Amino acid sequence: MSALPVLWLAIGAGMIAASAVSFARREDARGLIRLGASLAAIQLLAPLSGLIVAALLPRFLGLGRKGAAQSAGLYALILFMPAITALVFLYLAQVQHFDIPYLLTGSPISLFRRFLACAMPLAMIAIWKHGPARSFL
């Protein structure tokens, strides 16, 4: 990976971490929209990794505790924007042949690196919720 995509990934991961922690604290509608939007934005850089992170994030945030139907609703809300964004980019790339950089390309190692970058917010949230670095966040 060259420097620019790494920088974008770092910014994207930071946005996810910030919005996720903010949402976990206040659980307000704007926080939810911000979180969905940041997860959607990361789709441009690393669709598959971003989707995995989006799927894992509610569990890491400890949000799925309000009964099955309520949890399903919250998961649907958090995952909707990233899922739709991934579909749109896929459509633009595959059907309309738009040139979207970094989309579904690269070697397995570079894909793994992207996943690690995207998973950074999960690690930070885990530290925020359970570790001594809470004040840092």
Added chain:
Amino acid sequence: MQNRRVSNQRQVFAAPAEHLPRDILLERSISALKNAHPEFSAEKTITPGQGAVLIAIVLVTVALFFAAPAIIGTLITIACAAAYLANGIFRALLVWVGAGETPKCAPPSKKALPLYTILVPLYREANVLPALAEAMRALDYPKKKLDIKLILEADDAETIAAAEALDLETCFEIIRVPPATPRTKPKACNYALNFARGEYLVIYDAEDRPEPDQLKKAVAAFRAAPPQIACLQARLNFYNAPENFLTAMFALDYALWFDFLLPGLDKLGVPMPLGGTSNHFRIDALRAIHGWDPYNVTEDADLGIRLAQMGYRVATLDSTTFEEATTDLPNWLRQRSRWLKGYMQTWLVHMRSPRGLLRNAGLRGFFCFQLFIGGTILTALLSPVLWALSLLPLVPGAPSLPDFGPHFSVPVLSLFVGNALFTYLAMLGPYRRGWLSLTPYGLAAPIYWMLISLAGYRGAFQLFTRPWHWEKTRHGTSKMTTA
């Protein structure tokens, strides 16, 4: 300037007029608005000027289409898609603005509570009267300061008999509206307004269950608000939301509308169409603008815009009234057709003088009116067009893809992005109430919008055939109401 205007009107229109003969009161309830401000009356659906503009637009478009079908077809397609997307983006903006914090007012002291009039229009709804009486009794407000008017049609013997049989307390009064056309809810409310004694007034539907502290919250909000705030719109939702698919979708619709979109309009300070019931008024302001338009079948939406045109403002009230969602499709279709027809009436009435609207509502208010009222109508009517344009190439023998040129993907993409946006907003609607179990229903929103489109075309047809016809919504059909 606005302050002085509000204050003068208050002095002139404050007194009730119940001493006048009934036929004069009836005539006033029908004609007061159209006599004083014919430009705001929906008695005439389209003015000759509007008709001429409409015909000219259609003729020019058809002529141009025959002259250059590919270019004009592409332009129309792009315009439809852009209008659809613009409406979605505007609603997303309103949701963002409306999602912010709402300031809270301190509750007023018991001694400071004024007389409050409650209007409840009923027609052939004897079955919901006991529940209504209970809901009114449950209000946390001194009974001696309540002035509750049950507004019944004089020829509705069954409901009158049922109301009299309930042996209601003295704060209840039955108002019999003499039969006269138009037979609409706003005309009945105008008639009852003559008898209202309160400083403030609220209108509820027969099956409404307002939160007990709603009147106190309204008093506190009015006292804290500037005099330009003539009306507070409380939030509405349904107590029978989980009853079936239709009621769940309706609840999502209402949650988005009342919990996000209207607060968004409030925070932007632009004209707000009132919704259904639980509209709290300063009664002098309501009299000053001659009450409701008896010829408009969404008199509430029209009233919100007319208040803005006459120098007032509407704000939202953080209190909920729970209603009964219609449980069956024919009833829902009748209700939604009427709403969309009324929105068309409202748009046409307030666009009779676009300059006047621009002057009274300001540039931001003017555009928000176009996007919110016009956008609601357009989205309902355009959705099937975009679906048809998107699916046309799949039909054997239909024009092939190149006929649409390189812009073919515009309707497909705008339909997809627009639907995705609307779906997300529908899913987000119940979040504020914590009704997350309803959120997955939002994924079925495109199906619900097809029904709305059907209602839109039905409403458009009725606009020209029976513009004032009031398709009555049957209440008391939910198991949860009768229980």
